[in-house]
Amino acid sequence: MFPSLRILSGVEMGEPHWHAAACAEVLAAGPFDRLLGSLHCLPFGDSYTEPWNLYQYRDAPPVVRDYLAGVAEMVATDAAFEVLAHIDYPVRSWPLRAGPFDPWLFEDEFRYALRATATSGRALEINTRIPLHPAILRWWHEEGGEAVTFGSDAHTPELVAHAFAEAAEMASAHGFRPGRNPHDLWGRTD
Numbered sequence: 001m002f003p004s005l006r007i008l009s010g011v012e013m014g015e016p017h018w019h020a021a022a023c024a025e026v027l028a029a030g031p032f033d034r035l036l037g038s039l040h041c042l043p044f045g046d047s048y049t050e051p052w053n054l055y056q057y058r059d060a061p062p063v064v065r066d067y068l069a070g071v072a073e074m075v076a077t078d079a080a081f082e083v084l085a086h087i088d089y090p091v092r093s094w095p096l097r098a099g100p101f102d103p104w105l106f107e108d109e110f111r112y113a114l115r116a117t118a119t120s121g122r123a124l125e126i127n128t129r130i131p132l133h134p135a136i137l138r139w140w141h142e143e144g145g146e147a148v149t150f151g152s153d154a155h156t157p158e159l160v161a162h163a164f165a166e167a168a169e170m171a172s173a174h175g176f177r178p179g180r181n182p183h184d185l186w187g188r189t190d
């Protein structure tokens with residue numbers, strides 16, 4: 001029905017630096033056009049758990065700080081991924097009791113993780129599950145980030161590309177521009 005539609009293949013690997021063998025097995029089934037890496041869990045007791053659960057046991061700000069430190073660790077490895085997905089993952093479940101999420105409380109930690117991501121040569125995903133705070137995109141640009149991608153993290157067909165128009169406007173406003181093809185990474189304008 002849509003002969004001009006091009007569908008790329010991709011995979012998001014959670015904690016790829018902790019699961020090198022399992023990731024290699026998945027990647028061997030490829031090829032994949034786009035490899036994303038992300039952090040979903042932090043150490044908890046003898047195991048690991050997600051921020052939404054950690055917030056029930058810990059103050060909210062240290063959870064975010066630990067998450068961003070974990071991102072910096074992950075991107076410093078040679079794990080096989082080219083895009084860092086949803087750096088704002090713990091913001092999705094930020095608890096009401098902590099008041100509105102204020103990215104400036106975590107500016108140093110965001111900048112550190114973003115700088116490490118830029119140094120690794122990876123791109124930053126603008127994930128539209130929740131709106132990415134514009135300050136984080138500004139810091140990405142200031143810390144030397146070379147490229148952004150867009151992901152709706154849809155999980156259901158009707159949410160594919162949700163809020164992409166707004167995300168694209170924000171990326172343009174922060175110094176990134178589209179490539180030749182719609183699926184290309186967006187590079188810097190300067």
Ligand SMILES: [Zn+2]
Pocket residue numbers: 012038040085086
């Ligand atoms: Zn994810």
